[in-house]
Amino acid sequence: MPAAAAPFPATPDLSVPVSRYVTQVNADKSVTFRLFAPDAKRVSVITGSSPDSFVSHDMSKDKSGVWSWKSGSLTPDLYEYYFDVDGFRSVDTGSRFQKPQRQVNTSLILVPGSILDDRSVPHGDLLTVTYHSKELHSERRMFVWTPPGYSGKSEPLPVLYFYHGFGDTGLSAIDQGRLPQIMDNLLAEGKIKPMLVVVPDTETDIAQAIPENFPPKDRRKTFYLLNAKAADRELMHDIIPLVDARFNVRQDANGRALAGLSQGGFQALFSGMNHLDSFGWLATLSGVTSATVPDTGIARQLDRPEEINRQLHNFTVVVGEKDSVTGQDIAGLKNELEKKHIRFDYKMYPGLNHEMDVWRPAYAEFVQKLFK
Numbered sequence: 001m002p003a004a005a006a007p008f009p010a011t012p013d014l015s016v017p018v019s020r021y022v023t024q025v026n027a028d029k030s031v032t033f034r035l036f037a038p039d040a041k042r043v044s045v046i047t048g049s050s051p052d053s054f055v056s057h058d059m060s061k062d063k064s065g066v067w068s069w070k071s072g073s074l075t076p077d078l079y080e081y082y083f084d085v086d087g088f089r090s091v092d093t094g095s096r097f098q099k100p101q102r103q104v105n106t107s108l109i110l111v112p113g114s115i116l117d118d119r120s121v122p123h124g125d126l127l128t129v130t131y132h133s134k135e136l137h138s139e140r141r142m143f144v145w146t147p148p149g150y151s152g153k154s155e156p157l158p159v160l161y162f163y164h165g166f167g168d169t170g171l172s173a174i175d176q177g178r179l180p181q182i183m184d185n186l187l188a189e190g191k192i193k194p195m196l197v198v199v200p201d202t203e204t205d206i207a208q209a210i211p212e213n214f215p216p217k218d219r220r221k222t223f224y225l226l227n228a229k230a231a232d233r234e235l236m237h238d239i240i241p242l243v244d245a246r247f248n249v250r251q252d253a254n255g256r257a258l259a260g261l262s263q264g265g266f267q268a269l270f271s272g273m274n275h276l277d278s279f280g281w282l283a284t285l286s287g288v289t290s291a292t293v294p295d296t297g298i299a300r301q302l303d304r305p306e307e308i309n310r311q312l313h314n315f316t317v318v319v320g321e322k323d324s325v326t327g328q329d330i331a332g333l334k335n336e337l338e339k340k341h342i343r344f345d346y347k348m349y350p351g352l353n354h355e356m357d358v359w360r361p362a363y364a365e366f367v368q369k370l371f372k
Contacts, residue, residue, distance in 0.1 A: 010039070020066065023035075023109060025112070043067040076112055077116065078116050078360075079111065101169065118211070127144045131242055140201060154351065160196070160256075285359050286319050290328050315345065318346070318349065319349070323352075
């Protein structure tokens with residue numbers, strides 16, 4: 001005889017309004033976190049955007065099986081959180097807003113009132129472009145933001161190529177980075193020039209040979225350089241030619257910018273230094289650098305400071321003050337740039353870690369410098 005199946009988990013009472021058991025933003029900009037888990041013995045909500053900033057809040061259960069905890073009033077921003085349910089890490093199953101990652105385990109909630117909002121302004125288009133990468137021998141996908149009213153029939157526009165971080169996806173830059181909202185709102189305020197923003201997938205999964213077949217402690221030694229070389233070939237031989245052919249864009253170095261965060265910051269540094277003559281603007285936001293992942297191409301170009309100063313209109317380097325992930329990398333890069341008299345804009349974000357609260361404002365500041 002087949003074994004008896006376990007009973008299905010309970011569901012909320014159909015007579016109870018949904019608003020009574022889902023997480024919501026309140027009028028005073030506080031957030032009430034809720035999770036329906038009637039059989040759980042202990043539930044807490046963990047807020048923060050990195051292990052260095054995580055805070056656990058014990059939740060209380062009401063008679064209907066809903067656990068809840070209310071925050072104080074919050075500054076307008078996009079916040080990250082997840083639930084600890086009897087030791088199991090869970091997304092908010094009552095919300096559709098999850099952090100886009102290769103392993104989805106965090107939820108998002110927007111407290112309105114910042115540049116991250118969907119405001120009543122002209123909106124650009126966000127295109128999903130699927131293509132065959134000859135370099136990677138696989139079907140790939142990237143996102144392209146075009147400014148409001150873009151038809152490709154006016155003068156060619158410049159392009160920013162932006163790489164996301166390790167373990168994320170292109171949607172991380174879109175849904176969590178809020179790039180479309182930032183671009184829409186800055187353009188409406190007249191603070192940026194019209195441009196295209198191209199978001200490739202930073203991770204190449206080359207030949208499916210390195211999909212996490214290494215312990216995290218060996219990531220810099222085993223993964224970063226191998227992946228960067230593959231992504232660089234894809235950028236130069238697949239992505240840029242495709243964008244040049246499909247969109248009416250500038251094809252000169254002064255019309256191209258390259259940036260990225262964390263692993264994507266290394267990708268920007270790698271491609272920017274190995275193909276300096278192809279770009280006029282460069283940014284690494286809390287990026288891994290050659291301080292921990294040495295590369296002969298980067299080292300060779302950094303030994304030619306006059307070329308870098310002549311080629312780049314802006315070289316931006318940022319980091320969170322308490323960044324335990326790439327703080328060492330950025331400190332090493334900063335020291336080398338200063339020692340070799342390479343011009344760069346540097347900003348340290350006080351009290352912050354390896355997190356979007358660094359990268360979103362840093363991105364917004366960087367794009368305001370471009371193509372002017």
